[in-house]
Amino acid sequence: MQTALFIEQLLNGLQLGVMLFLMAAGLTLIFGVMGLINLTHGSLYMVGAFACAAVAAWTGSFWLGLIASLAAAAAAGAVVELLVIRRLYGRDHLDQVLATFALILVFSEGTRWLFGSFPLYLDIPPLLSGAVSLPGGAQYPLYRLAIIAVGVLVAVGLWLLISRTRLGMRIRAGESDREMIGALGVDVATLYTLVFALGAALAGLAGAMVGAIQSVQVGMGEPVLILAFVVIVIGGIGSIKGALVGALLVGLVDTMGRFLLPQAFGLVMNASQAGLVGGAIASMLIYLLMAVILAVRPRGLFAAQG
Template structure:
């Protein structure tokens, strides 16, 4: 493999990682603060993607589409939290899993009823449709490079919010002792709704950004949700830092594994067998990574750390 191709794939892995972070950050906040297993988080990713595609189709503006994705996912999150999730906080995790799985079906069929089963397509903005010349003469997609920058900017903003703002203090306190912050006068219900809306908005933003790379379709959030769960297990539940590190590890492992492993097998077997074996092992690589981390760090890399 050439150095240029390796760098390009590493950038693709970083781009996948920062998008997974947007999903995993909301998921780990919701679980850390509320103790809630939310299987419907991937549906909020889908809501953001469909809202962005619909608004972009009507207005032709990609920036308005991003705003619509944030607003639609956050609003859907608030409605879901108030009508369904609020009744699950004191229930065991099995009830939470069953209820949020039911929400997946509701969101999927509702989206299919509104938009049909035909995929939608979200065009990249013209000012990000070309390539950028990087050092070593590497030509890389301007849009993917913008995704990396946007994801890292959101991560920096989230770190700042958690560490420096009053809301961040309440979130960190809520992760450690919910009863105590309630006794101190913090509106627990309002805090939960706000955290859920924040997590939903991040998922919706991720869906909109990825929607310009792949098609927007019903059920697109579930495969990403599985990867997001892998991320928070690797990084440590409740840790934003862990979500970022875990997401980048997963993104790099998945992307580079699909390129390097078939080439490695090609050294010892014929091309067709090498491709089959390498692809099969590459699909398992992130789970092997998760198993290896848990073997030495059962709580994840940053388990127990809030930020």
């Protein structure tokens, strides 16, 4: 039973990591190409979840909802980029933080305006609602395995996009020298809007998928946003590979810490106290991990920026 529980927690950690990767990939891409720190990313995650829940409730189909979440988040991202973000590329980080912080207020309150304060619920599609038997005899929800699979697919897809396509070539060129690619005739403004919308769509996808295992509510994106920041700081800002490694590391350390630490403390103190102490320390664990990694490598594991 203990091994079964262990494997289950390991998979939960993997699933959290994969979801964080979808968020962190967009954030790190946007920072790498445009040099922009984007707090709105958590709001785009929320937009994806709400679009999925609303369309799924209206049509009865999760799959249509999933498509809607991609479209809505990408569209919201593109509109925000065209109206606001575009004016921030030349500004310092302080202005970017502030403007995107203001956008969070607008997005959160706007969503509450449209959908009310009560959380929405999104059902897992029937096709994925079963469970799979794990070695050791435990049952694991199929849907969570599907999330892991989607994350792996997206990671491979992103890698192909960036290393094998013309758009990817432009993104890489934009990371190393944005003036030069403009001079070579690449429409930089459109490229930036595309990258922003791509990042937004990934965030929306993450929001929609997680929406089916948690409730869909205003503010759901903010804890995820901050975890995604930890991920890209650990991985090295601007590096997709770093985002992947960082996301898996954070997902696994967080989940396993919450699972194992109370047990470890249970060896030296009574169970209820061990639960409290272990739980409190587990909630700080990924930040301690970040501190240790930064103490050794201040620019993250795979620093992309010089």
